[in-house]
Amino acid sequence: MARVLVVDDDDIVLKALVSVLRRLGHEVEGLSSGQAALEHVRTDLPDLLVLDYRLPDMDGEAVYRNVLALFGDNSPPVLFVSGSPIEEVAAKVSSAGRADFLQKPFDFRELADKVDALLAV
Secondary structure (H helix, E strand, C coil): CCEEEEECCCHHHHHHHHHHHHHCCCEEEEECCHHHHHHHHHHCCCCEEEEECCCCCCCHHHHHHHHHHHHHHHCCCEEEEECCCHHHHHHHHCCCCCEEEEECCCCHHHHHHHHHHHHHC
16 A cells, blocks of 8 residues: 555554554554654655644644655645644645645544545545
8 A cells, every 4th residue: 555654743643543544554654743754755755644733843734845845746645634623724734735634533434535535646
């Protein structure tokens, strides 16, 4: 299946996302900061990014804009996850390339559906 990079500063959410995506058959790496994610993608670009919208060192939108600047059309799609209201985040990430949004808490079936849709693009 796909190689997925998950970035979330909440250890419980990170472990849950990694676990579910692995059970769905994906090869998954988990990181807890935006800077670590940027370092990782420079040497190992995943097929999909799952980014917490609010990270302690930089927000997920900034991480993805950096990825877009580095890789342009070769950038992977991104699924932003956040506890923030969907309207707040959706307005900011709608221009972020191939992107979708999932509001915490979420159903794992919804996660799987959004991942499948983004990977199909």
